[in-house]
Amino acid sequence: MAQCGGVRVHQNQFIMSKKPTVQPALHKVIMVGSGGVGKSALTLQFMYDEFVEDYEPTKADSYRKKILLDGEDVQIDILDTAGQEDYAAIRDHYFRSGEGFLCIFSITEDESFQATQEFREQILRVKNDENIPFLLVGNKCDLEDKRKVSFQEASERARQWGVPYVETSAKTREHVDKVFFDLMREIRARKMEENKANNGRGKDRKKKSIKSFLFCYKH
Amino acid sequence: MGEPTLSLLGSSDFNPDKYVRELSLNFVGGLELARLRKKVHSLSEETSNNLKKNVYENYMQFIDTAKEISHLESEMYQLNHLLTEQKSLLNSLYNTSILGDDSLVVIEADFSKDDSEEKKEEIRKQKLLALKEKISGSSHLMDAPNRKVLYESYLTELDSIENTPLKSVYGVLLSDGILIANANFDDQESISLQFEIYYDLGSVAVVNVRDLGNVKQAFKLLAFPDSRIFQCKSSTVKKEWLDKLDQAKKERLSQEQNKKDVTLIDKSPSRSSSIDVPYINPFEEIDEEVSIHPEWFLEIPDELDVCVAQRHFEEALALLDKAKEYTVGYILTQNQDDHIFSDISRKVEQRKSTLIDVLMKELEVNHDKSLQGGLRAARRAVRLLNQLDRSMQSCELFLKLCSSMLKIQCKRVKREGSTSTYVRHLSSVVFTNMCHMTEEFLRAFPDSPSCASAYVVWASHELNLFTSHFIKQAFVPQTSLSTLTECIILVRGQCERLCKYGIDLCYQLDGSLRSPLTKALRDAKDKLIDSIKLRAQEDKWIPMNLKSKSALARLMQEYLDVGLLLNDYVTGDYWLQLTTNTVSFTKLFLKFLDDCLKLQTADLLHIIDETMYFVYDCLKLQTADLLHIIDETMYFVYEAQIKHVEHSLKNEKQLEQRQFMIKNADFLLNHLLNAVQKKYKDVNNFESPGLVKLKTENTAVLKGITATARNITKYSSTEYL
Numbered sequence: 001m002a003q004c005g006g007v008r009v010h011q012n013q014f015i016m017s018k019k020p021t022v023q024p025a026l027h028k029v030i031m032v033g034s035g036g037v038g039k040s041a042l043t044l045q046f047m048y049d050e051f052v053e054d055y056e057p058t059k060a061d062s063y064r065k066k067i068l069l070d071g072e073d074v075q076i077d078i079l080d081t082a083g084q085e086d087y088a089a090i091r092d093h094y095f096r097s098g099e100g101f102l103c104i105f106s107i108t109e110d111e112s113f114q115a116t117q118e119f120r121e122q123i124l125r126v127k128n129d130e131n132i133p134f135l136l137v138g139n140k141c142d143l144e145d146k147r148k149v150s151f152q153e154a155s156e157r158a159r160q161w162g163v164p165y166v167e168t169s170a171k172t173r174e175h176v177d178k179v180f181f182d183l184m185r186e187i188r189a190r191k192m193e194e195n196k197a198n199n200g201r202g203k204d205r206k207k208k209s210i211k212s213f214l215f216c217y218k219h
Numbered sequence: 220m221g222e223p224t225l226s227l228l229g230s231s232d233f234n235p236d237k238y239v240r241e242l243s244l245n246f247v248g249g250l251e252l253a254r255l256r257k258k259v260h261s262l263s264e265e266t267s268n269n270l271k272k273n274v275y276e277n278y279m280q281f282i283d284t285a286k287e288i289s290h291l292e293s294e295m296y297q298l299n300h301l302l303t304e305q306k307s308l309l310n311s312l313y314n315t316s317i318l319g320d321d322s323l324v325v326i327e328a329d330f331s332k333d334d335s336e337e338k339k340e341e342i343r344k345q346k347l348l349a350l351k352e353k354i355s356g357s358s359h360l361m362d363a364p365n366r367k368v369l370y371e372s373y374l375t376e377l378d379s380i381e382n383t384p385l386k387s388v389y390g391v392l393l394s395d396g397i398l399i400a401n402a403n404f405d406d407q408e409s410i411s412l413q414f415e416i417y418y419d420l421g422s423v424a425v426v427n428v429r430d431l432g433n434v435k436q437a438f439k440l441l442a443f444p445d446s447r448i449f450q451c452k453s454s455t456v457k458k459e460w461l462d463k464l465d466q467a468k469k470e471r472l473s474q475e476q477n478k479k480d481v482t483l484i485d486k487s488p489s490r491s492s493s494i495d496v497p498y499i500n501p502f503e504e505i506d507e508e509v510s511i512h513p514e515w516f517l518e519i520p521d522e523l524d525v526c527v528a529q530r531h532f533e534e535a536l537a538l539l540d541k542a543k544e545y546t547v548g549y550i551l552t553q554n555q556d557d558h559i560f561s562d563i564s565r566k567v568e569q570r571k572s573t574l575i576d577v578l579m580k581e582l583e584v585n586h587d588k589s590l591q592g593g594l595r596a597a598r599r600a601v602r603l604l605n606q607l608d609r610s611m612q613s614c615e616l617f618l619k620l621c622s623s624m625l626k627i628q629c630k631r632v633k634r635e636g637s638t639s640t641y642v643r644h645l646s647s648v649v650f651t652n653m654c655h656m657t658e659e660f661l662r663a664f665p666d667s668p669s670c671a672s673a674y675v676v677w678a679s680h681e682l683n684l685f686t687s688h689f690i691k692q693a694f695v696p697q698t699s700l701s702t703l704t705e706c707i708i709l710v711r712g713q714c715e716r717l718c719k720y721g722i723d724l725c726y727q728l729d730g731s732l733r734s735p736l737t738k739a740l741r742d743a744k745d746k747l748i749d750s751i752k753l754r755a756q757e758d759k760w761i762p763m764n765l766k767s768k769s770a771l772a773r774l775m776q777e778y779l780d781v782g783l784l785l786n787d788y789v790t791g792d793y794w795l796q797l798t799t800n801t802v803s804f805t806k807l808f809l810k811f812l813d814d815c816l817k818l819q820t821a822d823l824l825h826i827i828d829e830t831m832y833f834v835y836d837c838l839k840l841q842t843a844d845l846l847h848i849i850d851e852t853m854y855f856v857y858e859a860q861i862k863h864v865e866h867s868l869k870n871e872k873q874l875e876q877r878q879f880m881i882k883n884a885d886f887l888l889n890h891l892l893n894a895v896q897k898k899y900k901d902v903n904n905f906e907s908p909g910l911v912k913l914k915t916e917n918t919a920v921l922k923g924i925t926a927t928a929r930n931i932t933k934y935s936s937t938e939y940l
Contacts, residue, residue, distance in 0.1 A: 026380060062429060066432075079426060080429075097441050
């Protein structure tokens with residue numbers, strides 16, 4: 001309810017003042033991981049503070065939410081992708097649009113953890129960028145008794161990749177906001193860097209996003 | 220706190236409880252309270268009076284406002300009604316789509332392995348065609364074979380960052396991509412669609428937009444580097460889009476991965492589980508199949524489509540032959556046939572029938588089509604159809620084409636000048652064309668007995684058309700026998716041209732001309748007899764005076780040319796011992812004989828005439844029939860003249876005159892008759908039996924005996940047959 005109101009306010013603001021700089025920064029986050037690890041559950045918990053018990057495989061869903069990130073209005077665009085194998089070939093298209101990735105596995109399923117390697121490689125290949133904002137997320141940490149992937153094992157892999165590792169529970173909401181916010185901070189930092197680099201080189205390829213970002217930054 | 224006043228009670232922060240409490244504190248005793256009560260009461264009355272007064276004062280305003288309110292209510296109601304109407308209209312528009320509301324059914328049908336493949340193909344083409352017309356600039360996309368329309372609807376494109384509506388577009392989901400067309404609402408009624416972009420299905424990713432602030436029913440297309448958001452009109456539309464997109468993508472994926480035919484794919488449009496049997500199983504199986512069939516065989520249906528579309532019919536035919544050869548070889552080596560093989564075979568058959576249809580269309584007689592190219596233009600199609608074992612159809616169409624060409628050619632011949640000129644032109648046109656057509660036909664259909672017989676039937680039919688027209692034009696009472704003879708000879712001569720191709724239609728021509736010719740001969744006979752009788756009445760029986768030697772010499776020469784020596788009849792310088800009547804009869808009869816003999820000659824030419832004489836008596840040949848009529852006619856005409864002589868002789872008592880008459884009769888019965896018989900014999904190899912009879916019957920006249928005493932056996936036609 002509060003969320004809806006917030007968005008409406010934003011829309012009205014936007015309609016009233018058509019300057020693009022008023023638009024809050026938009027961070028595009030992509031949820032990746034094998035089928036059934038809880039990508040959609042995490043997304044829905046983050047979006048609506050709800051835990052959805054029913055499992056229905058996702059094809060590709062997008063969500064957008066306006067949030068306050070360190071005192072700054074930003075928009076998060078979450079693309080919840082399909083974990084199922086039959087979509088593997090078209091994942092590239094989704095990955096291209098992402099600015100940051102939450103790579104999720106279930107701590108109760110070793111296979112899903114192994115699959116993260118493949119996802120990581122695919123993302124790096126598509127984005128062609130070693131430093132792309134990326135978080136390794138071990139979900140379902142409430143199910144400690146069914147744990148198959150140890151914290152050490154997972155953090156070791158994250159260390160190798162040079163990315164943070166966080167364990168979450170979509171059910172208890174543990175660390176749910178954290179993973180999204182951490183990732184957005186990374187994306188933001190990344191954009192600032194890029195912006196500087198671009199300014200330095202006098203390029204304004206991403207003029208719009210830079211402008212909006214600058215606006216946010218000044219705030 | 221004190222006395223209650225209007226301002227106190229009417230103030231905004233007036234609190235009744237507090238006021239009453241304070242009153243009860245300050246005013247003690249019943250009397251005081253009663254006074255206050257009365258005071259409040261009067262205040263209340265005063266207020267209500269004031270209110271009444273106010274109402275009275277603003278009565279009109281009050282009424283107006285009430286009216287205004289009820290007015291507004293009805294307007295609101297109307298608005299609501301209008302909006303409902305609009306909504307239902309839009310709904311029905313959406314449901315109708317541009318291709319009729321059977322789109323869903325068609326899609327379903329496409330996946331169910333129905334055997335009405337051709338029909339579906341037809342529908343597919345129609346749908347694409349409709350789209351092509353509807354969306355300008357999209358034609359290049361619509362010709363691809365196997366492309367299907369899976370879904371289409373109007374969409375609103377949103378700004379991908381700001382979520383505000385950008386423009387209205389028309390989206391079409393094809394089996395291999397997505398077409399976006401800009402919709403321009405240039406005026407209220409018509410919407411023009413302008414092709415904007417085509418995304419290959421493999422290069423786009425679809426995102427279901429679950430939450431985008433207050434934007435509902437949207438989905439996103441990620442086509443790097445574009446990212447576009449489209450908003451649907453309703454949640455059902457969005458669901459359809461997503462389902463169909465998913466379906467198309469999966470199909471495409473399985474096609475690419477497995478190189479496998481579309482039709483095998485699971486029928487259910489919404490597959491959500493990742494464990495789909497057809498996806499996992501086929502790999503090993505498919506690898507075998509792919510290795511079994513060469514690539515060209517798998518691509519042959521598409522190749523054929525391309526060839527037919529580009530009108531490379533020969534190539535298409537070569538491909539068909541190649542496919543046939545392969546098919547036969549494959550069936551021989553492989554006892555069981557796999558589905559790919561049977562599927563391709565079926566498709567090849569389908570393409571074959573398409574090719575045949577296209578070729579038949581080529582040959583069809585079309586009034587809009589110019590026949591300028593003539594039959595040459597038809598050669599290719601005929602040859603190809605023959606190679607496709609469709610010679611009967613091509614033959615039929617070819618002959619139809621010939622007929623219509625012939626008709627057009629005949630119409631160009633104007634009815635002007637004399638009958639014979641017209642007949643000459645017309646017959647020349649008809650038979651020259653028929654000759655050309657025969658040439659073409661023999662060239663196109665050599666060694667094909669069934670086609671040849673069809674051709675004979677056609678030629679006979681065309682000849683009938685021509686003769687009936689010819690009879691109508693030439694056999695009219697105004698036409699003289701000579702003209703008629705000329706025309707008939709012309710036509711026969713033309714008709715004989717066909718003989719060299721092995722088609723002899725002369726008998727048919729004769730057959731159809733026989734009855735009108737007989738009638739014409741009889742008419743001519745009657746005319747001649749009439750004129751003989753007329754001249755007989757005027758006959759003065761005096762020798763002919765030619766008045767000059769040169770005139771006499773000219774006459775003598777003229778008759779010598781036809782085989783009559785008149786020297787015996789010349790007396791004096793320019794007297795001829797024959798009557799004018801005899802001389803003119805001679806002239807007339809010889810001309811008549813000429814015509815008759817010409818007819819006969821023409822008639823008899825195609826019969827080996829040596830045998831004619833011998834079979835004459837026993838066979839009722841058509842020509843003999845005509846000969847008989849000619850004979851009979853000659854007999855009657857000649858007899859009429861002889862009768863005249865005889866009649867005159869009977870009435871003439873003067874010896875000198877009788878001598879003169881006998882001399883005339885002698886000329887007629889000996890000289891002229893001999894000359895006539897000679898001519899007759901030259902043509903027929905025998906003398907005219909009628910005239911022989913005539914001579915024997917009438918020899919008595921030469922001796923001055925009249926026929927009154929004799930009983931002349933009447934000429935009977937049965938005698939000769």
